Amino acid sequence: MNLKPKPDDVLVCKVEAFTGHAFQDLDLLRLALTHASAKGGEGNYQRLEFLGDRVLGLVVAQMVFEANRNAPEGELSLRLNALVNAETLADVADEVGLSDLIVVGNELRTVAGRKRINLRADVMEALIAAVYLEGGLEAARSFISRYWEKRSRVPTAARRDPKTELQEWAHQMTKTAPVYVVERRAGPDHDPVFDVSVAIAGYEPATGTGRSKREAEQAAATTVLIREGVWKEESR
Structure with missing residues (x-):
């Protein structure tokens, strides 16, 4: 008998493939992927985004600090800002295919430009928070390091806008x-x-x-x- 996998199972497998974390709390995972415009649900990713921003900042700050032992504070700040800005977050979201998993209302399905960048960036931060809440700091660090460490070593990481x-x-x-x-x-x-x-x-x-x-x-x-x-x- 050929049974099709359940949608929840497919979602968990997709997210586990790029985060390295197998979610047990499906409600938490769905919350991280849901925009406020989506109908049929009361929750959205905004609170998780707030937490994920801090977790990402901490992990990347330590990454930059340890990788650039002779760099002054100003250079470290430039590197950090370049690695946690919306463009980098959206770029990682594109790399892992996160955009296809975001749940939005009809009015946001065709947005482009800066709004689209911010949407992908916000959901990436929310997902980082969800990994952190369920798997702890090391699970979040493993996920972040997988995609940010290589970016932190690019020479342009210390370049200004x-x-x-x-x-x-x-x-x-x-x-x-x-x-x-x-x-x-x-x-x-x-x-x-x-x-x-x-x-x-x-x-x-x-x-x-x-x-x-x-x-x-x-x-x-x-x-x-x-x-x-x-x-x-x-x-x-």
Whole structure:
């Protein structure tokens, strides 16, 4: 007799495959994956997100502290911030296929850009909290280390946000701020692509492409920083 696995069993197996933790409390797991917009349920991941943010920060702070024994406090802070920001969390969520497991209401099924990044990041933090609550700190640490340790060793982990870096450099060189302009928007609403240019007085403009305006602006800023020798090409 060929019995199909129950949906709960499939969910647990999928999550265990990338977290290394087999959930026993299915209500806790579902809570971590449920957005407030979802119908039919009273609970959502927001409280878990609050806890997961602190657990992630603690584990990654220790990871960065131990891996960079000669780094000053400022560099450690830059590394930590780069590893726990929404972009990195969303990137990990994409890597493990978490997006397909998130339960949302119809109005959020087509969101894109910054809202979509924040959604994936928030659920990742909530899932970290759920692993921590059921399996303890070591279970959470094992899950986090699996995906964050390799990222912590990338040279760009200590690099500042390119828009912030470019703004300070432009102010120092020209006493003016960079001006960003959306040159083109293509693709459907749920999966847009932006081309953005950045202009600085006295310098050649540069362009960047991304899935959101912010991502495209960062790409354009990075191009200028590398072109003008502020950043090295190999640090991209």
